[in-house]
Amino acid sequence: MRKFLTLLLTAPLATLACAQPAPPPPPLAPGAPKLIVVISVDQFSADLWDEYRPHFTGGLARLGGGTAFHNGYQSHAATETCPGHSTILTGDHPARTGIIANSWTDQSAPRTDKTLYCAEDEHVPGSSSSNYTVSPLHLLVPTFGELVKARWPQSRSVAVSGKDRAAVMMSGHIVDQRWYWGGKSYVTDVPGASVPAVVPKVNAAVTAALARATDPLAPPPYCQAKARVIPIEGGGKPVGAGQLARAAGDVAGFRASPEFDGDTLALAAGLVDEMRLGRGPAPDVLAISLSATDYVGHTYGTEGEEMCLQMLELDREIGDFLALLDSRGIDYSVTLTADHGGKDVPERERLAGAANAARADATLRASAIGPKLVAQLGLSGPGLFGDIGGDIYLDRKLSAADRQRLLAAAVAAYKAHPQVEAVFTADQLKATPIARTPPTAWSLLQRARASFNPARSGDLVVLLKKDITPIPDTTRYVATHGSPWDYDRRVPILFWRKGMAPVASEAAVETTDIMPTLAATLGLPLAPGSVDGRCLAQVAQCPAAAPAPPERGK
Numbered sequence: 423m424r425k426f427l428t429l430l431l432t433a434p435l436a437t438l439a440c441a442q443p444a445p446p447p448p449p450l451a452p453g454a455p456k457l458i459v460v461i462s463v464d465q466f467s468a469d470l471w472d473e474y475r476p477h478f479t480g481g482l483a484r485l486g487g488g489t490a491f492h493n494g495y496q497s498h499a500a501t502e503t504c505p506g507h508s509t510i511l512t513g514d515h516p517a518r519t520g521i522i523a524n525s526w527t528d529q530s531a532p533r534t535d536k537t538l539y540c541a542e543d544e545h546v547p548g549s550s551s552s553n554y555t556v557s558p559l560h561l562l563v564p565t566f567g568e569l570v571k572a573r574w575p576q577s578r579s580v581a582v583s584g585k586d587r588a589a590v591m592m593s594g595h596i597v598d599q600r601w602y603w604g605g606k607s608y609v610t611d612v613p614g615a616s617v618p619a620v621v622p623k624v625n626a627a628v629t630a631a632l633a634r635a636t637d638p639l640a641p642p643p644y645c646q647a648k649a650r651v652i653p654i655e656g657g658g659k660p661v662g663a664g665q666l667a668r669a670a671g672d673v674a675g676f677r678a679s680p681e682f683d684g685d686t687l688a689l690a691a692g693l694v695d696e697m698r699l700g701r702g703p704a705p706d707v708l709a710i711s712l713s714a715t716d717y718v719g720h721t722y723g724t725e726g727e728e729m730c731l732q733m734l735e736l737d738r739e740i741g742d743f744l745a746l747l748d749s750r751g752i753d754y755s756v757t758l759t760a761d762h763g764g765k766d767v768p769e770r771e772r773l774a775g776a777a778n779a780a781r782a783d784a785t786l787r788a789s790a791i792g793p794k795l796v797a798q799l800g801l802s803g804p805g806l807f808g809d810i811g812g813d814i815y816l817d818r819k820l821s822a823a824d825r826q827r828l829l830a831a832a833v834a835a836y837k838a839h840p841q842v843e844a845v846f847t848a849d850q851l852k853a854t855p856i857a858r859t860p861p862t863a864w865s866l867l868q869r870a871r872a873s874f875n876p877a878r879s880g881d882l883v884v885l886l887k888k889d890i891t892p893i894p895d896t897t898r899y900v901a902t903h904g905s906p907w908d909y910d911r912r913v914p915i916l917f918w919r920k921g922m923a924p925v926a927s928e929a930a931v932e933t934t935d936i937m938p939t940l941a942a943t944l945g946l947p948l949a950p951g952s953v954d955g956r957c958l959a960q961v962a963q964c965p966a967a968a969p970a971p972p973e974r975g976k
């Protein structure tokens with residue numbers, strides 16, 4: 423009642439020009455926080471969370487003392503950054519957000535480059551998927567921040583990230599401030615947004631820091647024990663015993679170090695202060711994506727000294743950020759999760775007993791299989807578009823009859839490859855309903871269905887066997903994610919608020935459940951069936967169960 427009165431008293435006065443006074447904003451749920459912080463730690467698998475949980479003493483230890491789910495799922499098959507971030511604050515699977523992958527093929531694209539990046543506007547003249555204009559164009563559903571702003575017009579939605587696609591997918595089309603690393607500094611794509619004073623300050627500090635080399639981090643005994651040099655196949659540098667020092671000007675080294683997350687959090691903290699987030703008349707939403715864990719994983723794998731140092735620094739940095747929010751007296755809640763899990767380098771996995779861990783065969787590339795099939799069938803052109811596994815597209819220039827022959831031949835060729843687990847056609851996926859059972863019970867077909875959007879997905883989807891890493895050439899990155907297997911799907915989902923009793927839940931929940939749960943904590947109504955996720959009764963006072971929504975067939 424008191425919050426309701428406060429809202430009434432602080433609601434903007436109707437101007438004389440209006441014929442009728444504006445209605446007061448709708449009330450918040452009792453005890454709703456003033457600032458909702460949502461943190462995505464890129465590539466923070468539940469395997470890493472489980473392994474390091476006993477060693478955390480800072481921010482991650484604090485968040486683990488709220489309601490902690492270590493069986494959280496990015497339930498879908500294409501476990502990449504863009505789809506993963508698109509689920510967290512929309513409540514929807516990629517099938518519905520439209521973000522089926524980091525990039526996909528669109529043969530009708532209005533330019534010569536037929537690859538579309540998930541967070542770009544391909545209509546910008548002269549653009550390509552690698553030299554693009556950042557845009558939320560491809561995100562098909564509203565985000566939590568947008569719904570909050572629609573209901574409480576004085577609410578602010580802010581996103582800060584190491585990656586453009588993470589910031590875009592967590593905040594969507596309507597956002598007050600959105601800043602992400604642009605290669606040399608933090609930049610925005612939001613037209614007309616004022617530039618907060620903290621942005622040039624942080625950018626100047628980053629530029630100055632980048633100009634200097636950094637010292638190695640001092641590993642505690644727990645990390646020292648992991649230091650072991652692992653040779654890498656395929657041309658990559660050995661990994662395993664590194665302390666994340668970098669040379670002056672080494673941007674790749676900067677990104678793959680805790681320094682990067684520290685700067686992203688500093689920018690977020692500066693925006694909290696400058697915009698007075700959590701201290702306005704209506705609740706604010708702050709989405710943060712921390713990218714360094716992902717770059718460390720790709721560059722060094724997940725089980726060496728490097729990731730150990732990254733985990734402990736991440737814990738400390740998040741702790742510092744939460745301490746700043748405390749010192750400002752803000753009433754806030756934090757939800758932390760990840761966009762996908764991750765997997766170690768196969769060379770070290772084999773030493774740890776995973777005998778079948780291997781790198782994908784380069785002959786699995788669509789650019790290798792396509793021309794072979796085209797020659798066999800007496801066709802012309804490249805035949806197939808796509809990468810190793812995932813969405814594979816048939817050349818639209820072929821006649822419908824030739825495409826049918828090529829489809830049958832491609833399905834057979836992929837299925838015959840010893841590293842392929844399953845191949846699904848678009849027709850098969852279209853005929854499959856979105857699963858509503860716990861994500862632990864989903865078949866591979868159901869996982870692929872949650873990534874399938876009929877307007878954007880491939881003509882066939884190829885899933886590799888468990889423990890196959892789809893990086894044949896290791897000169898840039900040595901490890902990755904993206905598979906339908908649980909090491910890439912399972913992520914922690916942590917809900918924390920001051921005074922919350924600690925609960926360590928074994929329940930299998932989904933990242934799509936985060937948005938409806940946060941909606942309930944604010945008293946934001948969601949139309950029945952409007953999101954895939956479910957409100958988590960362990961965390962929030964959920965609205966009474968509505969009748970099950972009609973099954974979405976396509």
Ligand code: ZN
Nearest residue numbers: 464465503761
């Ligand atoms: Zn990612």
